[in-house]
Amino acid sequence: MIVALLVLLVTLGSVAFHLWSPWWWSEIASNWVGMDNTILLSFWITGAVFVAIGLFTAYCIWKYKYNKNRRADYEPENSKLEWFLTIITSIGVIALLAPGLIVWNNFVTVPKGAYEIEVVGQQWAWMYRLPGKDGVLGTTDIKNIDDDNIFGMNTDDPYGLDDILIDADDLHLLKDQAVKLNLRALDVLHDFYVPQFRAKMDMVPGMITYYWFTPIRTGEFEILCAEYCGTGHYAMLGYVIVDEQEDYDEWLSEQMTFEEIMASNGKSDLIKLALNKKNDL
């Protein structure tokens, strides 16, 4: 009796916790409502299964408690029932998978015209690079990195000159503009994750990964590194600030391009090649 109650209590208690839990996701700030909806759908389907199994187990424990004058049924199998359950389960699984795959398809298909930004992760800080006026991110190579060139910009690539380099943990984005984040890591794995945007992807040294989203509301959102990257992992934080056009422009006007940074450091000679090529363009 008490065991049946226990099972009942755990089942219903879990449901109650779910319904009244104050711990829930924060309001979404990107276009990935589809992910939230798939989660909700998963909750309905799996929740139903969980409750059904819990209640049935509780019922069996209560109803078929040991009685030495009774014998259990002798029924090795029941193919019909088992096939029926298999088919029902398969249908449930398809109902979960299909919408999930559709959302994933959107997630991996970057829309044309998405604004390309680079995010660089290193132990244990973030850096960002915007493509500048020409709308193209210049090429980079990790072997170029030194104190003057912390992004490893290719010094003979004219497209890199107007790239806006931000050596700080905070990034501003424009509301309602789709962005594609090109993710780069200098040392170990990291992961650029903002809970309100829902999306995340590891950054892997030696390659460029990416994902895209559209911020849909203004605000300040905390960045958490989501892939373990050593002792300082927990402190690898930052902010994404989603602005309306005006604020965004103001912020942008305060940033410096690669060319300007090199000039202000008196290192313009290092990017001579790129400057020459730019004049040829």
Place this chain on the structure above:
Amino acid sequence: MSNNKESLINLLTQKPWEPAQAKVDNLHEGKTFNLHVGKLGLRYIMVVSTIMFCLFIVTYADRMVYDDWIRMPEPFLLWINSLILVISSLFFIRIQLASKKNNFEKVRRELVLIGVLAIIFLIGQLLVWQNMIEAGYYVSGSPANGYFYVFTTLHGLHLLGGLIYWVMTIKKVWKLDDSIVIRKAKHTVELCAIYWHFLLAVWIVLFGLMLFS
């Protein structure tokens, strides 16, 4: 009446609780394969190390496409070493035949030869290493070098393990008291031979891989 020829599907669809099935099952010997456990054990080990080498080969193929892949030279000595392995396998075939014919004198003689050949092979491999290092092909130089050292080391370790079994085999064929012992010894010789052929096959695959990539 073991049900060796039964297909897997048939086996897995048996209903063990049915009286008709029970009558068949009651006669079952309890063995799945009509094989000696030693032979099965050896197969098990060969499967595990095959999987291991296959995984290495997969990573090799994956790594090869990157542009820092620099081909390695093939020292002539490697060909000689390969030849030694082939010769030992050939000798082992002779040993297997002799053992079948109960010609244990020959088995003993040639088993010793096998050991000598194996040790020569190992020394040969070390010489190859030495040549490579002198020529400046260090482990860390290029991934191709790395794989070369890994493959040769693992293959060598397998051969060393084989030598331990070879010592046990030698012990057995030197002391043949009665018929049971003889049967066991013949069995051991057989297993040892299979393992040697296996190592030759592994070597051919690895060597071929390093040659042709």
Place this chain on the structure above:
Amino acid sequence: MAADSYDDVAKNKESIPELEVAPQDLYHAKSFWTKYIFCQDAKVIGIQYALTAAAIGMVGLVSSWLMRMQIAFPGVIPMDAAAYYQLVTMHGMIMVVYLLTALFLGGFGNFLIPLMVGARDMVFPYVNMVSYWVFFIAVLILGASYFVPGGPTGAGWTLYPPQAITSGTPGGDGLGIVLMLVSLAVFVIGFTMGGLNYVITILQARTRGMTLMRMPLTIWGILTATVLALFAFPALFVAGIMMTLDNMLGTSFFMPAIVQFGERLTYDGGSPILFQHLFWFFGHPEVYIVALPAFGIVSDLISVHARKNIFGYRMMVWAIVIIGALSFIVWAHHMYVAGMNPWFGFFFATTTLIIAVPTAIKVYNWVLTLWRGNIKLTIPMLFSIAFIITFVNGGLTGLFLGNVAVDVPLSDTYFVVAHFHMVMGIAPVLVILGSIYHWFPLITGRFLNERLGRIHFWVTFIGSYSIYFPMHYLGFMGVTRRYFEVFEGDNFTYSITGINQFITVAALITGAAQFLFFYNIIVSSKFGKKAGKNPWKACSLEWQTPDVPPTHGNFGKELPVVYRWPYDFSVPGADEDYITQDTPPSAVANAKAEQT
């Protein structure tokens, strides 16, 4: 009519080919050393495995306490981030590999396989003994890493390079990571020796009448898990060797060009993702290496204590085999957001969700075994019921994480931590505990104390459920895992401090209850109630030995002959509600199952 089948066997004797080897010449222990230390008796080896695993498991348990303290009450136990990450790593690795794998296969496998299939011992007792000692050395090496400069590795149990072997990680530039890799390699070697025995004993050394489809599901689970290990562990071995070389000799198998703390390292061109593929090609099957024996064992516990045959035995066997096979084509579901080709997501999400179907069938069949059963609420049964609840819970959250689009927001958050603890932490541990209560009378001849056992059950089940159920919701909020300081994120909907403290208190209590359990084991093995022969009235062979506890050689003079499957409970017409596997048909002439 049924009765003469035994005579058939006798008549057919001539036509049966002579066995290639004489019935095993058993090894006989001569001294204390060979009897208890370098023992070749699988039962003793099983216990050695279990004790060693439990001892190192203690380290894992205490680590989890310390971590939980840091999460909920930072500062109470002084530690820095490096120490925290070392605890996380060692906890994870110990629990998965050195505790659960060793306990299920080394412990239960060794003890139960020969007894359940009707063999006198494993087929290669000497190799079996060596296997244990190699495992023991692996544990020692692991333990040694606590004492080297820099301490054990803090790379996370996944050991991802480049981080695992660089200086930003605790133990990454010292011996910690090296010892971890060496210990794993040694473990794999030892395990291969053990696995060799399990598989071949099950395949070749069963007693007469024991067909494959007459084996208890425990054996099916262990067999399939061992075969998985045979394919999966080489991947860990290979990855470990290549990473050791990257670390020690400067090769670049996994290491790309890196600039760390402003300094360029000498590596170039390697692929960190390649390591992840190898790791999870091992790691996912590893989950099932732990789960399948648990599936098998719990099936037997439920059947025995519900006095009813396991429902859908054939489906259960198929499900085990299918799950085992499929587990090799789902590994990359751990890498959805690892930066691999995004198109892999479609494939691996599909295969992962397909695995849910056979898994669900297993759950249905456990519950349907209870249905119309005659359920004795013994302690093993309680733990089995608790297993069903936690496993269903963890399995269902697996459907979230396997569904690639849902995994994107949830991966690397506490949702994942909650999920895998539910499904491969708590659930298998509940089975282990239940099966210790079940088989303790066979191992020692005495029952464990009932009263303590019930307290242990209630605390363990309710406690562990309260640890992990709420944790999912932290994951929804975006609380990331492997954080030394779990702080109130700016945008969390509700404070997480209170709930974290609740979880920690629950973890401390649950852990403490395990010490009660150890106390119970120690005391009951001396003073427990005498159990006698076959106290649970089970059908399978391990309970039919002439001596309890079974002695050397297991079955006395003659091996038992098997006449039925191990689930003949409550057969209509039979005098008792069980018929043991070695009961000849003539002895139960009334039972309906015997009449054609």
